[in-house]
Structure formats: C-alpha cells, structure tokens
Amino acid sequence: MSDLLADVQEQLWAPAGMDLVRAEGLMSQLLEGLVDLGELFFQRQKSQSWSLEDGIVKDGSFSVDQGVGVRAVSGERSGFAYAEDLGMAALTSATQAARSIARQGQQRQVQAWRSPDGQRRYMEADPIGSLADADKVALLARVDALARQQDPRVSEVNVRLSASHEYMLVMASDGTLAADIRPLVRLDVSVIVSQGGRRERGSAGGGGRSELALVADGDFAENLAKEAVRTALVNLEARDAPAGPMTVVLGPGWPGVLLHEAVGHGLEGDFNRKGSSAFAGRVGEQVASELCTVVDDGTLQGRRGSLSIDDEGIATQETVLIENGVLKGYMQDKHNARLMNVPSTGNGRRQSFAHLPMPRMTNTFMLPGPHDPQEIIESVNDGVYAVNFGGGQVDITSGRFVFSATEAYLIENGKVTAPIRGATLIGNGPEVMTRISMVGNDLQLDGGVGVCGKDGQSVPVGVGQPTLKVDEVTVGGTQSS
Amino acid sequence: MPTAMMDVRESEAALKQLVSDILAEAERQGASAAEVSVNEDAGFSVTVRKGELETVEFNQDRGFGITVYHGQRKGSASTSDSSAAAIKETVSAATNIARFTEEDPCSGLAEAQLMPVELPDLGLFHPWSLGTDEAEELARQCEVAGLAQDARIVNSDGAQVSTQQSCRVYGNSHGFVGGFNGTRHSMSCVLIGEDENGMQRDYWYTLAREPSKLESAQHVGSEAGRRTAARLSPRGIATGRYPILFTPQMAAGFIGHLIGAISGGALYRKASFLLDSLGERVMSEHVTLRERPLMHGWIGSAAFDGEGVATREKHFVNAGVVENYVLGSYSARKLGMATTGNAGGVFNLQVEGRTLTVDELLGEMGQGLLVTDLMGQGVNSVTGDYSRGASGFWVEDGAIAYPVDELTIAANLRDVYCDIVALGDDVDERGNIRTPSILVGGMTVASQ
Numbered sequence: 061m062s063d064l065l066a067d068v069q070e071q072l073w074a075p076a077g078m079d080l081v082r083a084e085g086l087m088s089q090l091l092e093g094l095v096d097l098g099e100l101f102f103q104r105q106k107s108q109s110w111s112l113e114d115g116i117v118k119d120g121s122f123s124v125d126q127g128v129g130v131r132a133v134s135g136e137r138s139g140f141a142y143a144e145d146l147g148m149a150a151l152t153s154a155t156q157a158a159r160s161i162a163r164q165g166q167q168r169q170v171q172a173w174r175s176p177d178g179q180r181r182y183m184e185a186d187p188i189g190s191l192a193d194a195d196k197v198a199l200l201a202r203v204d205a206l207a208r209q210q211d212p213r214v215s216e217v218n219v220r221l222s223a224s225h226e227y228m229l230v231m232a233s234d235g236t237l238a239a240d241i242r243p244l245v246r247l248d249v250s251v252i253v254s255q256g257g258r259r260e261r262g263s264a265g266g267g268g269r270s271e272l273a274l275v276a277d278g279d280f281a282e283n284l285a286k287e288a289v290r291t292a293l294v295n296l297e298a299r300d301a302p303a304g305p306m307t308v309v310l311g312p313g314w315p316g317v318l319l320h321e322a323v324g325h326g327l328e329g330d331f332n333r334k335g336s337s338a339f340a341g342r343v344g345e346q347v348a349s350e351l352c353t354v355v356d357d358g359t360l361q362g363r364r365g366s367l368s369i370d371d372e373g374i375a376t377q378e379t380v381l382i383e384n385g386v387l388k389g390y391m392q393d394k395h396n397a398r399l400m401n402v403p404s405t406g407n408g409r410r411q412s413f414a415h416l417p418m419p420r421m422t423n424t425f426m427l428p429g430p431h432d433p434q435e436i437i438e439s440v441n442d443g444v445y446a447v448n449f450g451g452g453q454v455d456i457t458s459g460r461f462v463f464s465a466t467e468a469y470l471i472e473n474g475k476v477t478a479p480i481r482g483a484t485l486i487g488n489g490p491e492v493m494t495r496i497s498m499v500g501n502d503l504q505l506d507g508g509v510g511v512c513g514k515d516g517q518s519v520p521v522g523v524g525q526p527t528l529k530v531d532e533v534t535v536g537g538t539q540s541s
Numbered sequence: 542m543p544t545a546m547m548d549v550r551e552s553e554a555a556l557k558q559l560v561s562d563i564l565a566e567a568e569r570q571g572a573s574a575a576e577v578s579v580n581e582d583a584g585f586s587v588t589v590r591k592g593e594l595e596t597v598e599f600n601q602d603r604g605f606g607i608t609v610y611h612g613q614r615k616g617s618a619s620t621s622d623s624s625a626a627a628i629k630e631t632v633s634a635a636t637n638i639a640r641f642t643e644e645d646p647c648s649g650l651a652e653a654q655l656m657p658v659e660l661p662d663l664g665l666f667h668p669w670s671l672g673t674d675e676a677e678e679l680a681r682q683c684e685v686a687g688l689a690q691d692a693r694i695v696n697s698d699g700a701q702v703s704t705q706q707s708c709r710v711y712g713n714s715h716g717f718v719g720g721f722n723g724t725r726h727s728m729s730c731v732l733i734g735e736d737e738n739g740m741q742r743d744y745w746y747t748l749a750r751e752p753s754k755l756e757s758a759q760h761v762g763s764e765a766g767r768r769t770a771a772r773l774s775p776r777g778i779a780t781g782r783y784p785i786l787f788t789p790q791m792a793a794g795f796i797g798h799l800i801g802a803i804s805g806g807a808l809y810r811k812a813s814f815l816l817d818s819l820g821e822r823v824m825s826e827h828v829t830l831r832e833r834p835l836m837h838g839w840i841g842s843a844a845f846d847g848e849g850v851a852t853r854e855k856h857f858v859n860a861g862v863v864e865n866y867v868l869g870s871y872s873a874r875k876l877g878m879a880t881t882g883n884a885g886g887v888f889n890l891q892v893e894g895r896t897l898t899v900d901e902l903l904g905e906m907g908q909g910l911l912v913t914d915l916m917g918q919g920v921n922s923v924t925g926d927y928s929r930g931a932s933g934f935w936v937e938d939g940a941i942a943y944p945v946d947e948l949t950i951a952a953n954l955r956d957v958y959c960d961i962v963a964l965g966d967d968v969d970e971r972g973n974i975r976t977p978s979i980l981v982g983g984m985t986v987a988s989q
Contacts, residue, residue: 110641113810118645120638121617124631125604136590141599144621157599160673193641216811252811252923259811261923301928303951303987304780334590335696336733338740416598453916453930457733457742460947462917462930484919484928484949486987536919536928536949538985540780 064184065175068229068239072102072126076146083231086148087170089155090132091233093162097133097394098233101371102146103413108188109222112200129413130158133395137161142414171235178375181361181368182269184241187223190271196221199247199276206285207251213296214289215259216252221245223272230373234394238373244268244364244520246508247275249284253292262292266507268362291448291467294479301468301483301537307440308485308533309471311447312433313504316425316523319354320512321452321461322489323347327381327389328419328514329396329407331456338459338490339387347387348493351429354382356391358406358422364508365423365522372408372417379405381424382493393419411517421512425524429499433527436498438474444535445469445476446485459489484536492530500527548668549708552581552603553720559623560712563607566632568714572609572639574650576713576848579605579623584705587673589680591697597673600705609635613644650848651870651880653715657851660844664837665723667751669704676702679728683758687732690766693773698731698742700762704752717849725840726752730765736773743768743914748971750838768913771934775946777988778935784909784962785950785984786902786936789969791912792979796830796892798920798927798954799823800974803863804883805872807922814925814955818863825961826861827895834888841973847885855881857890861959892976894964902965902980904939910986911936912950925954931986945988952984 073079083100090098104126111119127144128151139161143150191199200219207217222245229239246267252259264287267275275281310318323339331337339347348354358367358376367376372394380388392400393408396419409420437445445468452463464484469476505524512521556579567575581603588595606619609632616638618631684700705725712718729746745764747756756764787795799815803823807813815823824830834852836842845851848870856864868876869884897905916930928951934941965978 116643122634123619125621138596161597197641303985305989451918457740464917464919484917486930536951536987538951
C-alpha cells in the first residue's frame, strides 16, 4: 500500500506542487472551524472511448478531469466545496467555503496518518494504454463483422469500447491517508434486426476493473455479438405480454437488479438513519423468505463494482445484509456510521471529487439456494420467465420498485414457451422478498455493465443472483385476461 | 468566503479568448476544421432537514471540449483544466483520435451561413443576491410550511434552495464565436407521511431564471405536504383498460418520447418507432408541438444550437402531422436533409391542442386513472412499446376518489399519441417541454 501511496502522490501531487506539508496546512485550516471530520479528496480520471456505427469507427473521445473535494462535517451538517485547480489559492478558498457550516463540534487534532493495508482488488496499469489505438479500432470492426455474420436480418450494429483510469488520494482528520488506482473497461454491442415491417433491438455488454485484454481477447467480444443478435431475434417473435399479478421466475445474473432495487437501496445507511426507508429500524426482523441471504461485497477480484478501498479510504468488505431472511445490517459510510454509532462498512462512494460521498452499493447479490433451475421452472403452471432486464427504480419510502424485462417468456405447464414483449414488473420490496419461494443453485454475477444513480450521482456497480421464483409480482403487459 | 457569489458574466470575454486560443492550437496542429465549447458554472445549494442545516455545497466548474476534423475524420477531447499546457495536450489527444477514426462523408461543421450574425438578448441572466444564511432561512420556512400541512407528515427528506449561474461560449473555425449567460434558481421540498398503512413520500419544487418568479417558500412547502398526505393509504384497482390523465409533470416525459422518436439520431440509426413519419399524421389532429427557442426568459431559450446554427421558431407536429424532424447537421446529412438547428435537442417545446379546464378534463374522463408519478425505463424506442410503473389517483364520476399505487400502464405509443382526447389549461412553465395535463383514451393498467 505504501508504494501505491507514493505512486499516487507522485502522479497527483507533484505536477501541481502539492506535498504532505501543504496538504496538512489545508487540513489545519479546515479544522479551525471546530469540525468533527475534515477531508480532502484528490482525484484525476482519464477516459477514452471509441464508437462504431454504419460499419465505420466514426468517433472517439478522450477526457481528463481532475480536482479536489473539500468536506467539513460537524454533527449532522456537511459543508462541501471543490476546486479543479490544485493551486493553493483555489484550495484555500474551497477550504474556507467548506468549513463555513461549522458552528459546533469537538476541536480536532489530526490523528497520526495511517493507511489501510487492504488487499488490491485489481491491477494498477492504465487500461487506455493496454491496447494500441489501431487495435481498438480493429476490435470494433471485428465485433461489427461478427454481429452481421450471425444473421442476415441484422441491419444496424453499434459498438462502443471505453476505458478509464482513476487516481485517488483521500486524507481525513481521523488519520486516514489512503490512495487507490482504479482501471475500468467496458465493451457494448447493440444491434437492430428487421423482418418484414418489424424491427427489434438487442444489446449486450461486459467489462470490469482490468485491462482491455479482458474484452479484446478470447471469445469475449464474439459472445457479446452473438448475445445481442440472439436477444433481438427472440424479440422479433415476441407476442404481447400479460397484465396482472403472476408467478415470475427470474433467470440468474443480471436479473439481480431485482435485489439492487427491492432491498439494496432501502438498506443504505443514510435512508435508515433518517427513517425514510421501508426497512428502517427492522434489524433482526424477518424481511425476506428464509431462502434469502443477500450480501454486498466490494472485494471480488476485478469486478466492475469492486473497490480496494472506498472513496473515504476504508477497505471494502463482504457485508451480510440479509441472512436466511433476517435483516442483519445496513451499508454505511463514515458520516452515517458515526451518527448511528456503528463502523463504516466501506460503502462510502462518490461520483467524483465534485460530489459528496454517501452510502452506495458495490456488488450486491443473493447467495445460491437448494433448487435446480429446471425444477423451479417445472414447478410453475402459468407464469413468466424473465431473463434479461433494462433497468429499475425504487421509492425507498413506500418500498415500491420496478424493473423492466427486455427478454421474457411465458411458462405454461412447467415449460418455457413463447417469448413476450418487454414489460415492467412492479412490486413492493419487503413484500416481494417474502414471496421468494425457490432459490436456484446457479448463482451468477452480471457481465459488468451496471450503473447506479442516487441523488444525481452515478457509480459503477455489480449485481447477481441465482434463478429465483417469486410467487406473485404484477406484470405490466397489455393483455388483461 | 464565496457566500457573495462570483458573477460569471465577468468570465465571458476570457472564455471567448480561450475558445480562440484553442481553435488556433487546433489549426497549428493541422486540423482542417475544429469546434470548441467552453462552459463555466458557479453556484451553491443549501439543504435544511427537520429544521437543522444539513448541507451547504458550493460548485464552480470550468471545462472545455474540442472536436477536430482532419478532412472527413474526427476526434474529440475534453478537460476541466484550461492551462496553456492542458490546451496543447487536449488538442493533441483529439488529433490523435482523428488519426484512427475512419472517413465519414457526413462529418464536419454545420454550414457557415447558418450561424447567427447578431445574438439577441434573451433575458436569461438574473443573478440572485442571496447568501447561504438567507438560503438556509428560506429552506427552513419551506420545510416548516410542509410539516405543518397535515398531522400525518411525520418526517422530511429536507428542503433545498439552489442558485446557479452559467456562461457558455461556442466557437468554430468558420469564425463564429457566440456566448450567452444564464441563471437558474430553485427551491424544493421532499416530505414523508405515515399512517396505519405505511409511509409515502412526495415533493414539490419551483424553478425559474428570475428569483422573483419563484413560488414562495410557503407555497412550495405546503404543496409538497398536500401531495404527500394525499398519497397515504393507496389501493389497487382491477386490471383492465382505462382512460389515462397525465399531470403536466408526467406529460412532459410522454411528449419527450415522441420528440426522441422524430430526432435525427434515432431516425438514421433506424431505432425509432416513427421512421418515415415526415408529413404523416402521428398524433390526434388537434395536437400541435411548437418550438419557441427565442422566448424571453424561458428555461430552454437559446439563440444558437450546439453547433452554432441559429435557432428558429417552428412546428415539429402541426395538427397531428410531422412537419419537421429534430435535426443537427450530422443527422441531417445522414438523412439527406437540412439541419433544423436542433443539435443538442429542442429549445422550449410548447404543447397545444383542444384545451379544457382540469375539472372539465376529469369530467370528460369520467372513470379512469390520474397518473401523478411514473417509474422505470420501460420505453422501447425502436418499437414504441411502453410499460412503466405508475401511481396516482382513481377517478370516479369525474372526481378524484382515492390514491392508487403499484400499478403499471402499458400500450404502444404510436396508438396512444393518436388517442389524445384533450389537454388541460395547467401548463407547467418550469421545464423545456411546456405542456398541460394530457388525457388519452385508453391504456392497459395492471394491478395486484
């Protein structure tokens, strides 16, 4: 860790003339306002993306964003300002602004600096440079050709490759001095197929915290191209979806967006501190069927939602949220943990230096259960089998949530039959979780495309689950029986 | 202390110089054409929750983006750093991208003769001389009014006051450089109510370019409280097909899906359910969608679009028929048409049609669903298939009967746009799409 810290200081601080003495000077100014926690968050992120359509790589872009977020916390109050300029004048001004909220609290001395000796969850090398630009362009062309080869009905292909590399360093008055280097790559394929007058779209994507070889090597890209075309062709045959309450079987992997919406957000510490979540004050209660154990785990190697340390310098961990249906605890950042008198769970995340950190998910998934997936489908006489989803949303106060199926089938007499058009499923999180009656033994994590939005801030996340049977969810099709 | 805010107008001359410097660097590095946009924003927001100051956040950003063209190849780059060294590196990064992209016959700047010669003053800049202490007091008054609205309002997610200034300058190698300044001020309140059937939340907000046009703190708070209390103890309804009345806030999204479907990017990618709709009837014949980019002080006003093309008033849909697509120069070339001055989207879209009072609308609906909230992304822009989570109120005998929740509404949008029965007289003037309530004949409603 100390080598990494030195690397990041060299990269982030040295070009701007910043060093530990100057940063400590800023921290002392911040603490003059009698604050409970003072924090400086330094960040630089480089991103590059390339996109192909109409068979040519027609666009590419590159960006560099850097700055420092300055936060002062006093009781329940937070003051926040940031500077894109690492010069002392701009940083001093941001520091003065952030501490303007402080009117109470303990005079803090900075604790002795200490860095977490957390394990590294990904490589440090810059993924943008991990593949020559000419090879990136060639990769996009290869994916385009692969998609078109799948079927003559493929009429449009869009491919996008993106990579980013982030340096972050956080120092806080509790003694935190921690740094991280974070790679992230992603490849997305979207196709349109046409038959007669009908057109349908299919898409697939994947990636993680790794170098571009992850998506460029082996059959990764080919599998995405095949998957995008397959889902589009399935939807060409889709009939109108049913409307009303039904038994729904959810496939493994990405359908875990169910958990992200139905329980994940409702178990974030801030909503529970404020009593605004349907799960507030329910630790120790049965909130899901006994088959359900749900965790948030930021430690998985190379996953899109993983972090070696969170944005407050706390090592990530596996946090058990629900165990055999019983609510065990919430996801916490430092601020909410302090006010709720519990430890941080390493879930303090922020979109960038220009945003305040808050409790956020990393990789959230359900552990496998006892049932064979085939047995689950065979147990349903009349229902829906949903295997792919667009996205979801939750109202954490009432608990109602939606997620939108993009590939789904009818189940008739224990067999998966006709594909149905995309439909939104709606339910109430705490109710739906108690209606999970079968859990498969086939846990899968998603392919690495999740983006979670909260209070206007986006962060990359992972989801996952085994095959699940929910005894009743409202299916929002057009065919009311 | 930045409680007395900077004035971004003072930056405009510097930003114009920055645009010229970046364009000169692009030319020096061999670009045959280039375009640059620079933005500077400054402001703060203050949140009060349960009577106590919760957050004070200051923001101040300056960033630029450049696109360089080397013949028909292009590359883009952006950064938050405007130092001389960063300009050089960023132009170089864009130039490097353009070495690897492929010839695209449609790429390039918009035509020079389309740029405005003179820029009208659209009256968009009205700074608010507001300190953070005053903002805190306003937010506190707002929340107090909301909490007092109903005894069942038991919790709050806070009231927020925000003031923002921005300056945007765009220039390209045709020699066009244009800039404009704007302000946006807002106040919002989110409340939580609870009764024996659980908790519900709702909110209200006011947004304007002029502080004097904001609704009062008391009004915002009590409206948030009234809405939250009205949602308590929701029921379900029988699954079936019913008339749907969208509030203006929900109608804006409903109209937005149509604008997306007649936008150039979706059309040339064949990713629209309204392909080849120019000259075709796609909405009920009393409905007109008119763009008014040059209105004084409106939220979406702009004298030029994202590539410097002068904006102009026009109809996208006139008496139900598509009269113009929504095009920038690139999508226009892909479709063999001319740009409509809509690079970056529409600027103040006004929805007009057969208008009734809201009471008359409810009366005409008789029995059906008033939708006040929609959830999720269940709109397929290729097929027009629409299925979203909804909540609102059940309407019986032309009057609101009780709150309903955990519903979905579904249909194909092509059918629904032609089934618009009437509009209300309650236009929401806060957004870029200015629409009243919209009554449609029928959609499938699913419920437990």
